[in-house]
Amino acid sequence: MPYFPTSQEWYEQSSLLLKARPASTRITSKYSVSKPAASKIKKRQKYEEKKASRPVNTTRPSSPPPQSQDAEEITVTFTLKTYDPASGTCLQYETNKGAEVGRLIGNLGRLGRHMAALPETTEDLSMPAEGVSMPRPDENAHVKMGTTSSDNKAAAGTGGKKKKKGKK
Amino acid sequence: MGRDHLSNEEFFTQLANLFEYTRTKGHGTVYLTQKRMTFNTSSTPPPASKVADDPLWDTHPAEPLPVLIRAYNNKSKKKEGTDREDIDKTQLSTIVKPDDLDGFYARYAEACKAGMSRLKKRDKKKAKKTKKRKKGEIKIGV
Missing domain, CATH: 3.30.720.10 (Signal recognition particle alu RNA binding heterodimer, srp9/1)
Incomplete structure (x- = not known):
């Protein structure tokens, strides 16, 4: 496991x-x-006490200040x-x-x-699901037909389309 | 148990309720399960001879199969000294058709993100600190 x-x-x-x-x-x-269960709260409180009683290490200023944890934190x-x-x-x-x-x-x-x-699906997770299911040849034809229309689409559409345009 | 499967729409509203219930209660658990739907589906099981021939027939079924999604929580028992009452567990289930899978999971992710609000948020303070430190190091190097 x-x-x-x-x-x-x-x-x-x-x-x-x-x-x-x-x-x-x-x-x-x-x-x-x-x-947390009652025993867990006790354990956390004990740990906090132990930490408080320990001398603070001043030789390492870069170490983050000790975070005190709420004993009843969920x-x-x-x-x-x-x-x-x-x-x-x-x-x-x-x-x-x-x-x-x-x-x-x-x-x-x-x-x-x-x-x-x-x-x-393709490894690219950022691609929208609809783009994957769309038939590809059709899309290519669209891009070829007119640059102005595809430009408009790229501006309004998703990043996936832009990528394809770059490949072409 | 003879429960009916909910429609995807209904499932999402009920799932939101389930998360909301856990949130208002302040503690609790929500389980989400997914598995292939192999029982009572419209697709007929392969004939016995085929199964005997090819023990791995289930790895390449003829057509896509639906996915079964379940959501449930734990039942609550009355406990002395607390405000716990006897409440039965909530169980939800829905079947996602292969065609709807991508759309369903997009919504599912949203529902879960909204429901699991008690998880740790991204610690913005810490990130800023480390960034500053990195910058300082670079300066020293130059």
Whole structure:
């Protein structure tokens, strides 16, 4: 039951597992907000006391000032778990950063495509989904037809189109 | 359990309620699960002979399959000395068709970002400090 250090590793391993066992593998994400238990509060208070009694190290001015932690601070975690009951494989990743949620759900979406047996999307995550499903030759014809119209589109449209224009 | 699957629209409103409920309660857990829908789908299962021939038939199905999404929380038990009451767990589920998958996940990400507001925000103060330090180092180097 490994916890991966990075979400990228978790995604790669999960994607391999899904490719091998797409029918039985499931992904559970858990968002948990928990208040600390009484014993945990005690432990934190003890630790704070211990830290306060220690002499302050003045030889290293660059070290950040000690952050005092609220003893009753709640714990919030977001855990991703890929589990395959047939083989017993379990892959996990845990974070407490809100900034990661969007990217992680994006990963879930890409893994969802494996589940649905859809072809993989391109690696470029910034590309909008609609752009991928659009027929390509048609788009190219549009660009060729008139530079003015495509310019307008590029100004109003997404970055994905601009990229294509640059390639051409 | 005989629960009916919700439509995608309904699922998102209920999911927002579920997150809101956890937020107002101040603690709690929300689980989200996704897996391939293999039961009771319109696509017929491959004949037994084919399965025997090719044990990996499920890795390359003839057509894309829907994905089942579930969301649930834990039930609450009455506890002396606290304000906890007996509340059954909430369970939601929806089926996402392969064609709707990308659109669904775009909305799903938004719903989750909004719902998981208690996670740590990006620490702006810290980032500024490190930037300043870096600049200082460069100056010393020059």
